[in-house]
Amino acid sequence: MSNRKIWGLILTMVIVFLIVLTKFDIVKPVNTFVPNREVKLTILATADLHGAIPTKLVEYVQEERKKDKNLILVDAGDFFDSTNSVLMTQWFRLSGPNSNHQRRTPPIVREMGKLGYDAVVLGNHEFVSNDKDSLDELVLDFTDYGIPVLSANLYETSNYHAHYVNPYIIKEIETEQGIVKVGILGLTIKEVGESNGPRELKDLLQYKGTLELKDIVQEVNSKRWPELLRYNGADIVIAVVHSGEESLKSKDTGNRIKELAQSTDGIDAIVAAHTHVNIPEHKYKNKSGETVIVTQPGRYGEYISKINFVLVKENGRWTVKDKSSLTQKP
Incomplete structure (x- = not known):
């Protein structure tokens, strides 16, 4: 028998052998398809709107929502503004329940409700523009629109363990790759007063004996808020803070973002x-x-911040593969 015939016979036997193995599931084909376990998340953020949302900003958010149904929208405070807390107190009282048990809602609350904000954080102007009663009304108005008001370092004076509003929320985002839980922690600068009067909330006449704000950095580190959010299921943690990046003048000691970022673990x-x-x-x-x-x-809706996350699921847990941010003019 020639060598060619011998090799042909061997090849035939190998083919027959493989067919038999496959037929009886002794050898199964290897599936090389690896599903895409990456998830992209976007958070849009406004700040210092001071009473109005520009039309261009509204249109920008609406267009972004068309492209991304999982978009998260937050505000970092000073959405409300008035130069006179007495006038605002009168306004809220006159806006109380009428004969139909309906209250008038501040325009900025209606606008933010229509735009679908997921959370807002109290800024200093929410305090100096109101007294305690009108602030209560403002928080209630947001609650009626289903918008959580946040500030983890804001406490009732009579009980340091009692938060005036929610410290954080954990928002669940449903994706094709599974649910992602986004923790949003709210914080407010302690020095809410204007330069020509008392600086701290507890020293403002309209809030004495009712509310106090704790130092941002001390609050986060002592209460270990990021760790608590992750313990409660958050895959990523965003701190939305009414405070500047760092203090450039002695009177601006409340601007602590840089210090917060460098001294705390767990914030993305x-x-x-x-x-x-x-x-x-x-x-x-x-x-x-x-x-x-x-x-x-920035301010007045001239810019909007956009934070982009790329998450990947490894061993049943979401981890941050990439993250970046930018600001855009609407």
Whole structure:
């Protein structure tokens, strides 16, 4: 028998052998398809709107929602504004329940409700523009629209363990790859007063004996808020803070974002506010050497911050593969 015939016979036997193995499931084909386990999430943030949302900003958010049904929208405070707390108190009282048991709602609350904000954080103007009663009404108005009002370092004076509003929320986002839980922590600058009067909330006449704000950095580190959010299921943690990046003058000691980013573990990104500056993206290293991104969207809706996350699921847990931020003019 020639060599060619021998090799032909061997090849035939190998083919027959493989067919038999496959037929009886002794050898199964290897599935090389690997499903895409990446998820992209976007958070939009406004700050220091001071009473109005520009039409261009409304249109921008609406267009972004058309492209991304999982879009998250937050505000970092000073959405409300009035130069006279006495006048605002009178307005809220006159806006009380009428014969139909309906109250008038401040226009900014209606606008934010229609735009579908997921959470708002109290800024200093929400305090100086109101007294305690009218602030209660303002929070109630947001509650009626289903918008959580946040501030983790705001306490009732009579009970340091009692938060005046929610400290955080954990929002569940349904994706094709599974549910992602986004923790949103709210914080407010302690020095809410104007430069020509008392600085701290507890010293303002209209809030004495009712509400107090604790130091932002001390609050987060002592209460270990990021750790608590993750313990309660948050896959990523965003701190939305009414405070500037850092103090450039002695009177601006409340601007603590840089210090917060560098001294606290567990925060993925921070939205800053209060100083009216535009920060597309600044990066800091936390205690563990991990990157924390900071963004701030200026004032009056001139800019909007956009935070982008890429998450990947590994061993049943979501981890941050990439993150970035920018600010855009609507």
